[in-house]
Amino acid sequence: MTALLSVSNIGAGFGNFKVLEGVSLSLPEGGLVGLIGTNGAGKSTLFSTISGYIAPTEGRVTFAGEDITQLAVEKRVQRGLARTFQVPREFSELTVFDNMMAAAPSQAGEKLSALVFARGRVARQEKETGEKARQLLSFLNLERVADERAGRLSGGQKKLLELGRLLMLDPKAIMLDEPFAGVNPVLIGELSERIVALNARGMSILIIEHNLDELSRIVPKMYAMDRGRVIAEGTPNEVLANPGVREAYMGGVV
Amino acid sequence: MDWLSIVNAGINGTVLGLLLALPALAVTLVFGIARFPNVATGDYMTLGAYAAVAAQTFGGLSLVASGVFASLTVGVVSLFFYFWVFRALAQRPLVSRLIASIGVAFAVRSTITFFAGHYQYNIEAPLVRAWNFNGVRILPTDVYIAVTAIVALVLVFMLMRFTPMGRRMRAVADNPELASASGINARRVMVLLWSIVGIFCGLGGFLLGVKAVVIPELGFELLLTIFAAVILGGIGTPIGAVVGILVFGISQEIGSLYVGPAYKIVMAFLVLLCVLLLRPQGIFGRIQAAR
Amino acid sequence: MEGYIVTISITILIYMLLAGGLSLQYGFTGLINFGHVGFFAIGSYTSALLAMQGVPILICMMAATALAALFAFPLGMIALRLRGDYLAIVTLGFSESVRMVLQKEEWLTRGVHGIPGIPRLFGNGPAADLWILATLVIVNIIVFAGIKGMIKSPFGRVIGAIRDNEVAVRALGKDPARFKTRSLAIGAALAGLAGAFQSHYLTFISPEQFVPLITFYVWMAIIMGGVSRLSGVVVGTVMLVGFLEGSRFLREIFPGVSEVQLSSVRFWIIGMALICTMLYRPDGLFGERKTVKK
Numbered sequence: 001m002t003a004l005l006s007v008s009n010i011g012a013g014f015g016n017f018k019v020l021e022g023v024s025l026s027l028p029e030g031g032l033v034g035l036i037g038t039n040g041a042g043k044s045t046l047f048s049t050i051s052g053y054i055a056p057t058e059g060r061v062t063f064a065g066e067d068i069t070q071l072a073v074e075k076r077v078q079r080g081l082a083r084t085f086q087v088p089r090e091f092s093e094l095t096v097f098d099n100m101m102a103a104a105p106s107q108a109g110e111k112l113s114a115l116v117f118a119r120g121r122v123a124r125q126e127k128e129t130g131e132k133a134r135q136l137l138s139f140l141n142l143e144r145v146a147d148e149r150a151g152r153l154s155g156g157q158k159k160l161l162e163l164g165r166l167l168m169l170d171p172k173a174i175m176l177d178e179p180f181a182g183v184n185p186v187l188i189g190e191l192s193e194r195i196v197a198l199n200a201r202g203m204s205i206l207i208i209e210h211n212l213d214e215l216s217r218i219v220p221k222m223y224a225m226d227r228g229r230v231i232a233e234g235t236p237n238e239v240l241a242n243p244g245v246r247e248a249y250m251g252g253v254v
Numbered sequence: 255m256d257w258l259s260i261v262n263a264g265i266n267g268t269v270l271g272l273l274l275a276l277p278a279l280a281v282t283l284v285f286g287i288a289r290f291p292n293v294a295t296g297d298y299m300t301l302g303a304y305a306a307v308a309a310q311t312f313g314g315l316s317l318v319a320s321g322v323f324a325s326l327t328v329g330v331v332s333l334f335f336y337f338w339v340f341r342a343l344a345q346r347p348l349v350s351r352l353i354a355s356i357g358v359a360f361a362v363r364s365t366i367t368f369f370a371g372h373y374q375y376n377i378e379a380p381l382v383r384a385w386n387f388n389g390v391r392i393l394p395t396d397v398y399i400a401v402t403a404i405v406a407l408v409l410v411f412m413l414m415r416f417t418p419m420g421r422r423m424r425a426v427a428d429n430p431e432l433a434s435a436s437g438i439n440a441r442r443v444m445v446l447l448w449s450i451v452g453i454f455c456g457l458g459g460f461l462l463g464v465k466a467v468v469i470p471e472l473g474f475e476l477l478l479t480i481f482a483a484v485i486l487g488g489i490g491t492p493i494g495a496v497v498g499i500l501v502f503g504i505s506q507e508i509g510s511l512y513v514g515p516a517y518k519i520v521m522a523f524l525v526l527l528c529v530l531l532l533r534p535q536g537i538f539g540r541i542q543a544a545r
Numbered sequence: 546m547e548g549y550i551v552t553i554s555i556t557i558l559i560y561m562l563l564a565g566g567l568s569l570q571y572g573f574t575g576l577i578n579f580g581h582v583g584f585f586a587i588g589s590y591t592s593a594l595l596a597m598q599g600v601p602i603l604i605c606m607m608a609a610t611a612l613a614a615l616f617a618f619p620l621g622m623i624a625l626r627l628r629g630d631y632l633a634i635v636t637l638g639f640s641e642s643v644r645m646v647l648q649k650e651e652w653l654t655r656g657v658h659g660i661p662g663i664p665r666l667f668g669n670g671p672a673a674d675l676w677i678l679a680t681l682v683i684v685n686i687i688v689f690a691g692i693k694g695m696i697k698s699p700f701g702r703v704i705g706a707i708r709d710n711e712v713a714v715r716a717l718g719k720d721p722a723r724f725k726t727r728s729l730a731i732g733a734a735l736a737g738l739a740g741a742f743q744s745h746y747l748t749f750i751s752p753e754q755f756v757p758l759i760t761f762y763v764w765m766a767i768i769m770g771g772v773s774r775l776s777g778v779v780v781g782t783v784m785l786v787g788f789l790e791g792s793r794f795l796r797e798i799f800p801g802v803s804e805v806q807l808s809s810v811r812f813w814i815i816g817m818a819l820i821c822t823m824l825y826r827p828d829g830l831f832g833e834r835k836t837v838k839k
Contacts, residue, residue: 077717085712089713091705091706092709094709102703102706103717109699109700111700112695126699165717169717291633349577349629350823350827353823354823354824357819358816358820360813361816367808367812477637481638516645517645520645522638526638527623530631
């Protein structure tokens with residue numbers, strides 16, 4: 001399988017302080033890959049570099065054959081690479097349904113000229129987008145709360161909503177930043193199932209997680225980071241047996 | 255345009271830059287520590303100038319004494335508005351402090367015009383002839399102004415660098431949450447901040463009044479130049495404020511030789527746009543992280 | 546007496562266009578525009594100057610609206626990627642620069658002397674004022690209906706999302722600066738339209754009419770009414786004009802007060818009002834972010 005997303009030799013930091021050094025990683029098309037590491041290992045920084053919030057000081061990010069290292073955040077998303085955040089960033093004042101609707105790309109209704117001159121088309125698109133939104137909400141088991149203010153949801157539901165918003169974009173690849181954090185154990189199982197189901201449909205997924213048990217169950221391949229570098233890669237069993245990883249996680253769940 | 259005019263304009267610009275460095279520093283400090291652009295800065299300056307005029311006219315004070323009076327008056331006013339307005343708005347969104355500072359600016363200026371009208375006043379300074387070095391003219395008053403400004407700036411820089419209070423101010427500017435978690439008393443820092451702001455704006459207004467005529471728009475018409483200079487230098491960085499305003503002062507005076515003085519605001523505005531387009535963090539500033 | 550009511554109503558309706566535009570920019574999109582009077586001035590002078598050249602008034606007004614909106618784009622694209630207070634400074638600088646240019650370029654604008662004899666809308670007959678009033682009422686209704694429509698549209702949804710969580714909007718592939726700039730431009734267009742009406746109603750304009758104080762009159766109007774409620778905009782504008790007109794009568798009550806002192810008092814009251822509303826009545830304005838009340 002060809003790499004859909006590949007990161008080569010990424011370095012990032014402030015002045016002499018290096019947060020990332022020589023990191024290389026790849027996500028194959030249709031792949032489901034995990035990324036683990038202790039706090040401060042640089043996982044989120046790596047995500048931010050890949051998604052475009054932070055500019056790397058060296059190295060390259062390639063997506064679908066294109067070098068996107070210098071591309072703006074919005075443009076990377078438009079190319080099909082989207083991410084969630086560790087702390088969910090739902091639009092708290094909007095309803096769950098509106099959150100989904102707001103995410104849909106290329107809406108004619110967002111152009112003022114269309115609002116005046118192409119009302120019919122705008123209305124039709126709204127209807128189609130609405131149907132897609134309801135389907136996704138149903139897939140994520142969120143239809144019951146569709147008309148609630150998103151700020152009122154539980155942590156787990158907010159994570160599901162973030163995932164839902166992402167899916168409205170029909171992305172090629174998604175990066176999930178600690179999807180299980182702060183989610184109650186019952187929902188974790190549901191969330192896992194959804195992630196696997198999405199992957200089965202062909203979505204390429206990269207996941208950062210601390211919950212090693214759950215992650216090991218669903219991903220066939222994992223990378224481990226420590227202090228800004230990649231120290232292991234392979235199947236979950238291989239990675240978790242790696243001495244360097246065990247040492248980094250000393251006392252942690254292995 | 256001969257070199258002599260340019261040199262003289264440059265000297266004038268340096269003096270202006272130095273005295274405007276005082277309110278510029280006030281702006282950058284408030285931005286760094288209280289985290290908003292203080293639009294009342296200009297009118298604090300105006301108040302300083304008028305206070306000095308009043309001191310001379312009604313109190314018969316000497317030039318130096320009126321200058322001190324001006325600085326202290328504005329210091330008190332600044333503290334008043336801190337205690338009444340800005341302290342209460344510290345946790346509110348930025349807009350509140352911005353709009354409140356506009357309100358303060360209006361309140362100060364209108365109080366001045368209510369009593370003093372729209373006439374031009376003058377701060378009486380001894381009339382001394384300019385020194386002439388082969389055509390390069392230097393006014394003794396300008397030298398006094400420059401020296402006063404420099405001394406004030408050096409004092410504040412030393413305060414910020416070497417005293418515990420100064421270090422606390424910088425800590426609050428860098429990272430307010432961490433600072434308060436470390437037990438730094440924000441109230442004391444703020445009192446010091448707004449005292450400096452008031453004294454410097456008052457002093458700057460006084461010095462400007464010595465050099466130019468005293469009118470109600472004295473401070474406000476310089477506001478954009480000061481802000482543009484602070485942004486050019488790097489908002490929140492004291493050295494940036496000084497460098498920025500010197501650059502502006504000198505280039506505006508020299509530029510006025512060619513396009514006339516009326517366009518100072520427009521020039522400042524265009525430079526501001528360029529800075530924000532090309533290097534929004536200014537010369538000495540750091541890039542602000544994405545929210 | 547009726548003449549006076551008509552005059553006041555026209556003033557209210559012109560300010561309402563200004564307030565509607567600012568409400569869209571700030572109340573709805575969260576943009577801190579301190580240069581609203583600059584767009585007002587551009588609209589006013591553009592319409593006046595074109596009309597003096599014989600261009601039909603309707604075309605002049607359309608050009609005025611468009612030109613004002615056009616100026617919003619460079620300002621927006623430069624300042625809207627940065628913190629909100631940068632826009633405030635940039636727009637303030639913009640409106641003051643506009644005023645300076647209007648004062649200085651006498652060959653075009655007659656500088657401080659102003660432009661007299663601007664062609665009046667509907668001519669100089671006795672009923673002209675009533676026609677102007679009627680037109681303004683209709684225009685205001687259309688404008689406010691349009692703003693409501695915008696708020697409920699997908700465009701409005703994205704703006705609400707931007708106010709809520711701008712980073713998340715970028716993470717969904719949309720550029721917040723583009724949307725904010727469009728909002729800024731519409732508000733500017735409304736200010737330009739208001740300016741055009743001003744020109745063809747007063748028939749005399751000068752740079753003094755376009756000082757920053759006017760911008761903050763409009764801010765006061767939307768703050769008093771509740772920034773994000775359209776009905777509040779109407780209320781606030783009426784209150785503002787009521788205050789401005791009412792303060793004129795102060796001179797009757799206090800004969801010893803000079804004109805200058807009266808304008809100082811007005812100025813002071815606005816300043817105090819801005820401070821006090823920020824301190825004591827921020828509810829529904831700057832506390833929690835609320836969705837726009839429809």
